[in-house]
Amino acid sequence: MKISKQVAKAYYTDAINRGICSSDKAVVFYSKDALDHQLNILKNTFPEQTMHAIAIKTCNHPKVLKHIVERGFGLEAASFEEVLLAKEAGIANDKIVFDSPVKTRNEILQCHNDFPGILLNANALEELSRYPENFNGRIGLRINPLVNNSGGAFFNVATANSKFGVPITKRQDIIDHCLQYESISCLHFHIGSNLTDLSPNIEAISKVATLAFEINTKRREKGISNQIATLDIGGGIEFDQERMEAFVKSLVQIPNIQEFKLITEYGNFIHKQNSFVVSHVEYVISNAADLAETVFIHVGADLFVRKVYSDLDIEYPCTVLHATPSASPRKEKSYNIVGPLCFAGDVLMRDIKLTEIEEGDKLFLYNTGANTLSMWSGHCSRTIPEFVFC
Ligand SMILES: Cc1ncc(COP(=O)(O)O)c(C=O)c1O
Structure with missing residues (x-):
């Protein structure tokens, strides 16, 4: 079950309002409803006696x-x-x-x-x-x-x-x-x-x-x-x-x-779509007018190990939640989304088009439920992100 931008925003806003998510870095959200939806598919599709042992390594x-x-x-x-x-x-x-x-x-x-x-x-x-x-x-x-x-x-x-x-x-x-x-x-x-x-x-x-x-x-x-x-x-x-x-x-x-x-x-079938990550946008840097701007977020190769360290084509669609309203429609710009780790390869996405981002906005990354948190690398000794099971 795909988690839409609207549903993700509702989960996030609710967690903030209830004071259950306090990190100024990144927070991993995992939806119980989405998990139940996938589990029910297995239960209702296979012969009744089947034992479904969900792969722990995936999440x-x-x-x-x-x-x-x-x-x-x-x-x-x-x-x-x-x-x-x-x-x-x-x-x-x-x-x-x-x-x-x-x-x-x-x-x-x-x-x-x-x-x-x-x-x-x-x-x-x-x-x-x-x-x-x-x-x-x-x-x-x-x-x-x-x-x-x-x-x-x-x-x-x-x-x-x-x-x-x-x-x-x-x-x-x-x-x-x-x-x-x-x-x-x-x-x-x-x-x-x-x-x-x-x-x-x-x-x-x-x-x-x-x-x-x-x-x-x-x-x-x-x-x-x-x-x-x-x-x-x-x-x-x-x-x-x-x-x-x-x-x-x-x-x-x-x-x-x-x-x-x-x-x-x-593993993947059960977990992949149930989770999204919200990261604070810490900096937006422009090195030259003709180059994509660099957006620094709080998760990179530490959470998305497979994506960053291999040439596998893994997509994590993303959207922006702007911190301040804008009177006029925002322009689209090209961005490189980079993680917080101290090596040049810690790049999550290159040249992606998003509505104009500023420091303090939140970047939402979707379909993050499989082989992410369970593969946390610990590089640069950064703290594992907060987890909200909602
Ligand atoms: C023995 C075994 N079972 C189950 C799985 C889960 O696979 P998937 O997440 O692709 O469903 C794996 C994944 O590596 C595995 O090695």
């Missing part, structure tokens, strides 16, 4: 996590630290999915001792021997289904030499391990983020479901009663409601899919 603010847990959703942890964040949010162990590719022996043991019922997806066959016998949680195995996808070099993790998952070409090895480690009850995959085309995900689900079916048949033949009962299909899809519905329509038609309980791990 790890404790208030947001607590709300997700209170709504009955699960959480996906990419590190042991995120398992602890999930616990602090009040979640039941059986709604945590722990996916780190570098779980230590000690972390696995702590899950065994302290979090009975938790699901750990092993990233490699080599990880399986680290689990105690009669492991107290559930064990999944991450498969790399080797499908082409549109995620690009930065996000595509389904490549031949990916660090994630066991390549599906090691089929016999996977089957042998699933016969040896009878308690493996889930197959997991995640092919990458920023996907614009849903067909590789459908292809991946088909491949992994067929593999799970084959493992179950082989287990039955060997008198092993444990089955692969769950498919964890990861996240990676950044769709609107209609395309998510189309995706699920294709998903439920995959042969044998009804035999498995599904888990999803969406």
